[in-house]
Each structure stands twice: as structure tokens, then as C-alpha cells.
Amino acid sequence: MxxxxxxxxxxxxxxxxxxxxxxxxxxxxxxxxxxxxxxxxxxxxxxxxxxxxLSNGWSAYLRTFEDSDAQAAIRLTLLAAGIAVPLNMVFGVAAAWAIAKFEFRGKNFLTSLIDLPFAVSPVVSGLVYVLLFGAQGWLGQYLAAEDPWLPWLQSWLYDHDIRIIFATPGIVLATMFVTFPFVARELIPLMQAQGRDEELAALTLGASGWQTFRRVTLPNIKWALFYGVILCNARAMGEFGAVSVVSGHIRGETNTIPLHVEILFNEFQTQASFAMASLLTLLAFITLVLKSLVEWRHRLAVEAAAASVTRQFATK
Amino acid sequence: MSIEVRNVWKHFGEFTALAGVSLKVETGRLTALLGPSGSGKTTLLRIIAGLEFADASNDPEWGRVLFHGEDVSGVPAGKRGVGFVFQHYALFKHMTVAENVAFGLSVRGRSTRPSKKEIADRVAELLDLVQLGKFGGRLPHQLSGGQRQRVALARALAVQPKVLLLDEPFGALDAQVRKDLRRWLRSLHEKLHVTTVFVTHDQEEALELADEVVVMNQAKIEQVGEPQTVYDRPASPFVIEFLGNVNRLTAGLAKLNVPARDVLYVRPHDVDIRRTRTGEHDLQVRVLHVFSAGNYGRVTLQRVTTGEPLEAEVPRDRLRELSLQQGDEAFVVFRHVRLFPKGEFFETDVPEQATALAADSYSI
The missing domain is CATH 1.20.5 (Single alpha-helices involved in coiled-coils or other helix-helix interfaces)
Known part of the structure; x- marks a missing residue:
């Protein structure tokens, strides 16, 4: 006792x-x-x-960004991310929608295909684009062909001097390829868990496909979508391998921030190189903060839901 | 608005969900699709709603869905004028109760959309109808299961459907709420008279609530009829076993043109227990278990000759009179039995004959 x-x-x-x-x-x-x-x-x-x-002081740090090549690199990075991220957002939502809400043949294949950019080395994906669009590649052969199909297309490409490799389009394409999975991967499990009932309910109530997406699907996935987009953006701005292969490293023209960092470092401009690198580090910080914010918001919503349920049972 | 379904087939891969189902539902009726899981009842409901489509066929008369005689097989769900209530409610999580109910009206095109004021009035009216007048500002997760179900119903009714379809409407609720909501839905139906079809696997729910019960099993309709009819005159062994408790016994009589060793069905309340033999065909049994709750006592018996178990439902007074103890020997007489020899139906209300059908003396 x-x-x-x-x-x-x-x-x-x-x-x-x-x-x-x-x-x-x-x-x-x-x-x-x-x-x-x-x-x-x-x-x-x-x-x-x-x-x-910051080893040479604050003013030296700021001077790094006054350099026109540095500014060009920042602009190009923003441009590439500015094109690649919205497009991948659209593709990602479309792919996740198709996989989560419909049954079709080849669905598993498509799911693994979405992961392909994660599985392939970025250098290889860059090389694929060189092979496709480079001077020795299919596009180059087409431009050099004496008797091409669609002659108007060939002359149009010549007239407008359309180039893909060693130019901005190649960088955008490589960035898109590498960052493709981020949005889709965030959305697929969520959309699968949510099922189709809410969408079907909206349809039986007479909503059109677009109304259903905008008023039912989107609000349900917005935080996951936002999360996918910031991760996608971080990777798009920081991508090195694939972009390096297709860029050609033309200063002031085809250098992104990561490529510029490498060039500066190889030229023993250590301080400038690290100053540029600090931009990417800051981006990482911002991404982390946003990510925590999203998670915090999500947790608040869940807790509010739980609390209201408890309150309800307490009052009963 | 009447509903007609003609020869609908539906496969999901290898699985046959519906095998040539035809059905007519009259205007203003409350009909239950009753069956075990996998019997195809939900698929049939979804095909009526336009959420699934019947398998394509070469015969243009197959796989048709008609509303009021008009073919709607190719009409999308949103244009069929159906209200659909999902098993797990499928409320829009991020919208308030009022916004949920208003959804169907607010997505209409400019020309047919009521004004904001009209929508608000209609929503208020519907929320009153489902007794949730004060809950318009709540979010779905702040409601109990029964309340959510009622919001889902109000949302479906908001578009003034000509047909109301409910998929397992009470499936996710606990017993007491189920009963209340069932009664409430019945009274709502009396008020609105919308042609309503609901899916359930609960026979009590179907029998108590519906005007007409459609019993389904393995992708086919077993029987259609009023609750009393399907309960009293089940068309197949499946129906009698699915609706209420029933005892299965080996029949053993050639005399009444019943093939030997056929299965004989007796409801527990048709089993009459006696302490002594009263007729030549009485079945000899042993008492295994006695339990009484409420007005009726449940007695588990064992047929002595074959060892078959047998359930009896005895009024409490009678049970006291019998004072059965575990292990006692007793005799039973059946008031009513059914057999289904070769797909046909045979029943008798004459106790002597009924008991004789199972009687030991006639066993082969």
C-alpha cells in the first residue's frame, strides 16, 4: 500500500x-x-x-552588383525564373489534376515520367537540349538543310535569328526541365487525398469546369501550390548544371547568377564571387521563411478546426 | 419527374458493377436502392445522376437513362436537374454554410442568375427548412455530421432539382442521429414531393423510409416492391436473407413436390417453441442460449437431428411461461416457411405443413 x-x-x-x-x-x-x-x-x-x-567591407560588397555583367546575370536569372516558374505552375497543376482525378491507361508511366528530371543528372538534360537545338543538332540541321519541309519556317527562323542554344530560350528550357516536378509533386498526394467528390458536387450543381477549378479546386490546393512554387522558384534561380551546358557562358548575355559566381571564382575574384553567392543564399533564407509561414498557416487552420470541434462537443 | 433506366451495363476493368439493369421510378416516390457493398447500387445512382456513364453498346436501346420519358443519357450532370448528396457530404471546405448552399445559384450564367438578394433569401429559406437557420456563417468543419448532411441536402435542393439522389445519406452517422435524420427526411419528402432515390445497405433504413425498395445483389436487381411486399414475399433466397434475420434449415420433403435437401427459410418470429411434443412433425431441439431485451426474447436453439442452429424470437411473457434453461430439450413448430425450389417460390402459412417441410420423419 x-x-x-x-x-x-x-x-x-x-x-x-x-x-x-x-x-x-x-x-x-x-x-x-x-x-x-x-x-x-x-x-x-x-x-x-x-x-x-563582406571581407572587403560593405561598399565593396555593394560594388559587386554595380558591375554590368553582374546585373545582366541577375536580370537573366529573374527572367528565366519568371518564365519557367509560371509555366511549370500551369503544367504542374494540369499534370496533378490529370493524375489525381482521372483514371487512364499509362497513368503510372506518366507519374514516373514526372519524376524523370529528378532522376536524370542536370548535365545530361542540358546535353539533350544541345543535341536537339544546337548547331549540330536537329534544329541546326534543319536550318542548314537545302530543301527543308516548311521552307517559310526556315526563312522565318533565319530572318528573326532565332537561336536556342547559347541564348536565353535554351536557358529557360533547361530551367523548366529541371524544375518541372516541384509543383506536380506537391499537388499529386494532396489532390489524391482530397478525392473528386467536391468537384463532382460542383458539377452536379451546374458549375462549369473553369468555375469548378477556380471556386472549388484552387482554394483547396492553394497552400500546397504556393509551397511548390517557392521550391520551384528556388531551384529555378539556383540551377547550375543544365543551364551551364546550354548557356555558353557569354558574359553579360547568357550568364545566370550561379554561372557568374563560378566565373568570378575561377578568376580569383573571391570576394565578388561570394557576394554574388550571397544573393542565392538570401533567396534560400527567404524560401525557408516563406515555407515556414505556409506550414504555420496550415497548422493554424488545422488547429482552429480541431478547436472548434472540441468547443462544439464541450457545449453539447 | 419519373426516372427510367434501360438495360444498363457497367464494367470497371474486370469487375462487373451492373449487368443489364432496368428500373422505373414513378414521379414523387421515395425509392431505396438496397444491397450489400459491391452490389452496384451506388454505380446505378451515379449513372442516373450523370456522374458515371453506362458502357457503350451497339444496341441504341441499351444503357439509356430517361427522365420523364426524355433521354438524358448524353446530358452532363449539371444539366440534368438532379440534386446529388454524397456519402461524405462533399461540402466545400473553405466556404461557409451559406456559401455552400448558394453555390448552385451563384454559378449560373448572368441571364439566369438570381440577384444577390434573391440568392440570400433562398439560402435563408433553405437553411430554415433543414433547421440550420443560425448556422449560415459557420464553416463545414464546425458542424456535426448530421448538420453537415443537412447542409449537403440544402445545397442540393437550392437548384430546385427535379430528382434528388442520395448516396448512403446516413452511412457516416451514429445510430441516434441516423434515426432522427431518417424521420426528418421522410417528413421533408412529404413536404416537397421531389422524386427521390437513395442508396443504403441498411435494410431497416430502406424498409422504414422508402415507398419502394429495389433490392440489388451482384450487379443485378433481385426484387422491386413496396417494403411490406419485399419483406413478406421475398422473391429470392438473397432477398429473404438480406432483409431481416432468417433461419436456414435443410428441407426434407418429397411429398409436397419440394426437392429434397433444398433450403428452407424461417423467420425467428415464426418459430414457436413448446416444452412438449404436440404433433408428429414437431422438430426436436436443444436450448443453447436465452437472452431477453425489451419485449422479445431471443432463444438460440439447435436442431437435434442435424445440429443446425436455429434462432427464435419469443414474446417476453411466453418466454417466462416456458422458463427455458440452457441445455433443455424442447420442440418447435413453424408458423410460416419459404422455399425457393429451382428459382420458384413456395410458401405456406399452415403450421403443420410448414413444420412438416423440415420434419425429421420425412428426411431422406
Whole structure:
């Protein structure tokens, strides 16, 4: 009896159930390993980027961005992301919609195809575009052909001097290819979990396809969509491999921020190179903050829902 | 508005959901599609709604859906004038209750759309009708299951459907709410008289609520009829087994032109227990279990000759009179039995004959 009482007192004093907890030393070791790893591989490099970028002072840091090549690189990066991200948003929603809401032959194949850009090395995807659109590629052969089909197209391409490789279109294409999966991958599981009932309900109530999408589907997926878009954007601005292959590294013309960083670094302009790199690091920070915001908002909504249910049962 | 379905086939891959189903629902009736899961009832409802389409066929008369004699097979769901209530309500999560109900009116084209004021009035009227007048500003997740179901119903009614279709309307609710809502839906139907079809796997629900019950099994319709008819005169072994409790016994009589070893069906309330033998065909049984709750007692018996289990429902007074104990020997007489020899139907209300059909003395 006395033992029981003391056990109760112990439980009251130590509400956690000791028996299912790991020993203290193990927790300390695990937490230090995790923190040490994060610090060494994530935080220290980030700090180094800013430290090196600011090593010659604040004014030298700012001067890096006055350089016209640097500005051109920033512009091109914004342009490439500005085209690739909205297009991938549309493709991603369309693909996720098709996969989540319809049954069709080849669905599994399409699902794995969407992941292809993750599976393929970015360099390879860049090379594919060179092969397709380069001077020795299909487009080059078409332009050089003596007797092409659609002669008007050939002369139009000549007249307008349309080039893809070593030019902005190639960079946009490569960026799109590499960032294609982000939006679709965020949406597919969510849309599959939500099912089709709400859309079907809207249809039976007489809504058109567009009304159903805008008023029912979109509000249900907006946070996942936003999340996919910021991840897609981060990758679009930071992409190196594929863009490097198709860019040709023409200064002031076909260099994006990551490519410009590499060039500066190879020319031993360490401070300038790190200053440029700090832009991408900032982008990463902003992405992380936005991502946490989205998750926080989502959690708030879930908690509000849970709270209202509890309240309801409490009042009953 | 009457509904007619003609020879509808539907396959999902290898699975046959509907195998040549034809059905007529008269105007203003409340009809239940009753069957176990996988019997095709929901698919039939969705085909009527235009959410699924029947398999294509070379015969133009096959796979047709007609509303009031007019072919609507090719008409999309939104233009059929049906109100559909989904099993899990499918309310628009991000919209308030009022916005949900208003949805069907607010998506109409400019020329047919009522004014904001008219929509608001109609919504208020409908919310009153479903007894949720004060809940217009709530979000669906702030409502209980029964309330959500009523919002879904109001939303479907907002577009003034000529046909109301409900898929397992009470499936996700607990027993008490189910009963209340069932009664309420019946009274709503009396008020509105919209042709209504609902799907359910609960026979009690179908029998209590519907004007007409369509019993489905394995992609086919087994029987169509009023609740009393399908319960009292089931057309097939499936129907009798699905509607209410029933005992299955081996029949053993050649004399009445019943093939030997056929299955004989007896409802528990048609089993009369006696302590002593009263006729030559009485079945000898052993008492396995006695349980009484409410007005009726349930007695589990075992037929001595074959070991077959047998359930009996006995009024409480009678049970006290019998004072049965576990292990006791007793005799039973059947008031009413049914057999389905070779797809035909045979029944008798004469107790001697009924009991004789199963009687040991005639067993082969």
C-alpha cells in the first residue's frame, strides 16, 4: 500500500513516463550529433558565404552588383525564373489534376515520367537540349538543310535569328526541365487525398469546369501550390548544371547568377564571387521563411478546426 | 419527374458493377436502392445522376437513362436537374454554410442568375427548412455530421432539382442521429414531393423510409416492391436473407413436390417453441442460449437431428411461461416457411405443413 502511494507521488511529480524515454546520455549524444552535423554542413558554409562576401567591407560588397555583367546575370536569372516558374505552375497543376482525378491507361508511366528530371543528372538534360537545338543538332540541321519541309519556317527562323542554344530560350528550357516536378509533386498526394467528390458536387450543381477549378479546386490546393512554387522558384534561380551546358557562358548575355559566381571564382575574384553567392543564399533564407509561414498557416487552420470541434462537443 | 433506366451495363476493368439493369421510378416516390457493398447500387445512382456513364453498346436501346420519358443519357450532370448528396457530404471546405448552399445559384450564367438578394433569401429559406437557420456563417468543419448532411441536402435542393439522389445519406452517422435524420427526411419528402432515390445497405433504413425498395445483389436487381411486399414475399433466397434475420434449415420433403435437401427459410418470429411434443412433425431441439431485451426474447436453439442452429424470437411473457434453461430439450413448430425450389417460390402459412417441410420423419 505504502509502495503504491509513493509510486503515485512519483508519477505526480514526474508526469512523463520514464520507462518509454531514452536515457539522458543517449539523448545528449543524438542531439549533439544532429546539431553538429547541421552546423558543420549547413550553417558554417552559409556564414562563410556572407563573411567572404563582406571581407572587403560593405561598399565593396555593394560594388559587386554595380558591375554590368553582374546585373545582366541577375536580370537573366529573374527572367528565366519568371518564365519557367509560371509555366511549370500551369503544367504542374494540369499534370496533378490529370493524375489525381482521372483514371487512364499509362497513368503510372506518366507519374514516373514526372519524376524523370529528378532522376536524370542536370548535365545530361542540358546535353539533350544541345543535341536537339544546337548547331549540330536537329534544329541546326534543319536550318542548314537545302530543301527543308516548311521552307517559310526556315526563312522565318533565319530572318528573326532565332537561336536556342547559347541564348536565353535554351536557358529557360533547361530551367523548366529541371524544375518541372516541384509543383506536380506537391499537388499529386494532396489532390489524391482530397478525392473528386467536391468537384463532382460542383458539377452536379451546374458549375462549369473553369468555375469548378477556380471556386472549388484552387482554394483547396492553394497552400500546397504556393509551397511548390517557392521550391520551384528556388531551384529555378539556383540551377547550375543544365543551364551551364546550354548557356555558353557569354558574359553579360547568357550568364545566370550561379554561372557568374563560378566565373568570378575561377578568376580569383573571391570576394565578388561570394557576394554574388550571397544573393542565392538570401533567396534560400527567404524560401525557408516563406515555407515556414505556409506550414504555420496550415497548422493554424488545422488547429482552429480541431478547436472548434472540441468547443462544439464541450457545449453539447 | 419519373426516372427510367434501360438495360444498363457497367464494367470497371474486370469487375462487373451492373449487368443489364432496368428500373422505373414513378414521379414523387421515395425509392431505396438496397444491397450489400459491391452490389452496384451506388454505380446505378451515379449513372442516373450523370456522374458515371453506362458502357457503350451497339444496341441504341441499351444503357439509356430517361427522365420523364426524355433521354438524358448524353446530358452532363449539371444539366440534368438532379440534386446529388454524397456519402461524405462533399461540402466545400473553405466556404461557409451559406456559401455552400448558394453555390448552385451563384454559378449560373448572368441571364439566369438570381440577384444577390434573391440568392440570400433562398439560402435563408433553405437553411430554415433543414433547421440550420443560425448556422449560415459557420464553416463545414464546425458542424456535426448530421448538420453537415443537412447542409449537403440544402445545397442540393437550392437548384430546385427535379430528382434528388442520395448516396448512403446516413452511412457516416451514429445510430441516434441516423434515426432522427431518417424521420426528418421522410417528413421533408412529404413536404416537397421531389422524386427521390437513395442508396443504403441498411435494410431497416430502406424498409422504414422508402415507398419502394429495389433490392440489388451482384450487379443485378433481385426484387422491386413496396417494403411490406419485399419483406413478406421475398422473391429470392438473397432477398429473404438480406432483409431481416432468417433461419436456414435443410428441407426434407418429397411429398409436397419440394426437392429434397433444398433450403428452407424461417423467420425467428415464426418459430414457436413448446416444452412438449404436440404433433408428429414437431422438430426436436436443444436450448443453447436465452437472452431477453425489451419485449422479445431471443432463444438460440439447435436442431437435434442435424445440429443446425436455429434462432427464435419469443414474446417476453411466453418466454417466462416456458422458463427455458440452457441445455433443455424442447420442440418447435413453424408458423410460416419459404422455399425457393429451382428459382420458384413456395410458401405456406399452415403450421403443420410448414413444420412438416423440415420434419425429421420425412428426411431422406
Amino acid at each position: 505504502a509502495k503504491n502511494v509513493s509510486t503515485l507521488a512519483y508519477v505526480a511529480k514526474h508526469p512523463r513516463r520514464r520507462s518509454i524515454e531514452d536515457p539522458l546520455w543517449l539523448r545528449i549524444v543524438l542531439i549533439s550529433v544532429a546539431l553538429g552535423f547541421v552546423g558543420l554542413f549547413l550553417i558554417v558554409p552559409m556564414l562563410v558565404v556572407f563573411a567572404e562576401g
